[in-house]
Amino acid sequence: xxxxxxxxxxxxxxxLLFAVAVLALWQLGVRVSGTEESTLPAPTQVFSAGWxxxxxxxxxxxVTIKEILIGYAAAIVLGVGLAVLLASSLLAERALYPWLxxxxxxxxxxxxxxxxxxxxxxxxxxxxxxxxxxxxxxAVNTLDGIKATEPELLNLLKTLGAGRWRRxxxxxxxxxxxxxxxxxxxxxxxxxxxxxxxxxxxTDAGLGYLILTLNNQVATSEMFAxxxxxxxxxxALFGLVLLAERLLMPWHHTNxxxxx
Amino acid sequence: xxxxxxxxxxxxxxKRFESGDDGGxxxxxxxxxxxxxxxxxxxxxxxxxxxxxxxxxxxxxxxxPTAGRVLLDGEEPRELLGRVxxxxxxxxxxxxxxxxxxxTLGLEMSGVGRRQARARAREELGRFGLEGFERRWPGDxxxxxxxxxxxxxxxxxxRELMLLDEPFGALDALTRQAMxxxxxxxxxxxxxxxxxxxxxxxxxxxxxxxxxxxxxRPGSVQxxxxxxxxxxxxFELHGSPQFVALKQRLLTPLHEAARAQLEAQVVS
Numbered sequence: 342x343x344x345x346x347x348x349x350x351x352x353x354x355x356x357l358l359f360a361v362a363v364l365a366l367w368q369l370g371v372r373v374s375g376t377e378e379s380t381l382p383a384p385t386q387v388f389s390a391g392w393x394x395x396x397x398x399x400x401x402x403x404v405t406i407k408e409i410l411i412g413y414a415a416a417i418v419l420g421v422g423l424a425v426l427l428a429s430s431l432l433a434e435r436a437l438y439p440w441l442x443x444x445x446x447x448x449x450x451x452x453x454x455x456x457x458x459x460x461x462x463x464x465x466x467x468x469x470x471x472x473x474x475x476x477x478x479x480a481v482n483t484l485d486g487i488k489a490t491e492p493e494l495l496n497l498l499k500t501l502g503a504g505r506w507r508r509x510x511x512x513x514x515x516x517x518x519x520x521x522x523x524x525x526x527x528x529x530x531x532x533x534x535x536x537x538x539x540x541x542x543x544t545d546a547g548l549g550y551l552i553l554t555l556n557n558q559v560a561t562s563e564m565f566a567x568x569x570x571x572x573x574x575x576x577a578l579f580g581l582v583l584l585a586e587r588l589l590m591p592w593h594h595t596n597x598x599x600x601x
Numbered sequence: 602x603x604x605x606x607x608x609x610x611x612x613x614x615x616k617r618f619e620s621g622d623d624g625g626x627x628x629x630x631x632x633x634x635x636x637x638x639x640x641x642x643x644x645x646x647x648x649x650x651x652x653x654x655x656x657x658x659x660x661x662x663x664x665x666p667t668a669g670r671v672l673l674d675g676e677e678p679r680e681l682l683g684r685v686x687x688x689x690x691x692x693x694x695x696x697x698x699x700x701x702x703x704x705t706l707g708l709e710m711s712g713v714g715r716r717q718a719r720a721r722a723r724e725e726l727g728r729f730g731l732e733g734f735e736r737r738w739p740g741d742x743x744x745x746x747x748x749x750x751x752x753x754x755x756x757x758x759x760r761e762l763m764l765l766d767e768p769f770g771a772l773d774a775l776t777r778q779a780m781x782x783x784x785x786x787x788x789x790x791x792x793x794x795x796x797x798x799x800x801x802x803x804x805x806x807x808x809x810x811x812x813x814x815x816x817x818r819p820g821s822v823q824x825x826x827x828x829x830x831x832x833x834x835x836f837e838l839h840g841s842p843q844f845v846a847l848k849q850r851l852l853t854p855l856h857e858a859a860r861a862q863l864e865a866q867v868v869s
Binding site for chain 1: 658661662663682683685686687689691693695696697706707710711738740758
């Protein structure tokens, strides 16, 4: 237990110390150079500004969190579903894979205005944009993972009388899990970016909207505080993915630790 | 001997692989034949690329032969898949399953309940040297343990005929010897029928009732030698004149083939 606690501390402490060092340098730099608050506020100014608009941050943050959670969930369903479909049929893969790639060549933030025209100013266009930007790495990684299953293992299952579905469930799905989680991590980062883009196009709530409004008022400290909250949301989402990875792939964790 | 039909008869088996692009074809097997009586331990030795694995894949039902047939208990089954126990070269333990859940795979696939499957596996853990390791991940096991777990998975699948493809090929010499002795003990008490692939002549002589020597490409059976050494066999058998003579007899054609192949390569 103490050993585990110590190794956790060893993992958490370095990035925390690094952050503290950067913030201290930032604070010092701003103070020494006498930079205007509207150009680059010091961390303490950002913090107090954030505290002052805390109600705004909580209300708009909640809107953005909702969009991200729904959009990201949709991306997982869409990404994994597509990967399974493409893996199960060579015809489907040949027909759809190129278009999957093409879909990522379309600048998705640019189609956000069209989505607003089609679906209105509510949650829907944001959820769609978030799902569109984050499903791709999930789909591609999961597909690669399913295909990376050892062919000999599939043969072994055949000789044990396992049909296609069983081979998928017993071998291909678990083989794909590490790949799926790589996709989920990239997708989590993209989901937050997608949310901000979507909110810039057309909305009256959310942290992206708040950033635009604060920018117009040259409320730089408040804007930085909002960005910090967005980053925290992204970190929390990433943390959730890591937690799920640990719970769903306990063997992965122990193996990695032993090989170090 | 009784009139019971052979467990396995392989008749005149051939396999061509069309390589597609250039219209060429590779003949992996050309008229290979062998037989294994119930409860026998039979080995196939041959250089790499002699079609041993192709023969195995056909008997396991994974690929279809171009010509020839495979008889199980005197009959030609419509489907070989699921009839024969199969252990490939790699142990193929799934890293995401505990040792216990890996070895029960065969039972699980044939619809045995989880509880019952685990109970059956637990009975055998001791004999397979896995006692106390059933809840570990395969990644925690040594090479020898992994092979024993893979073997237990094959045993528990419950097929009367088992194909073992170089199961000890990746182990160091000492572990290998110990594993051979252990496998003989298991086989002696269970009397399953085993068809064993190896490129190690000594291993084949030590373990088998009969050894087939396969030649290089295209693969066919070149020599069949009955190993009439007494059982049970111990380590000291390796030094007996009989053992050495049998080994020599099997090695001669393999050695000649290897020389011929080398000379052909050196000249060209």
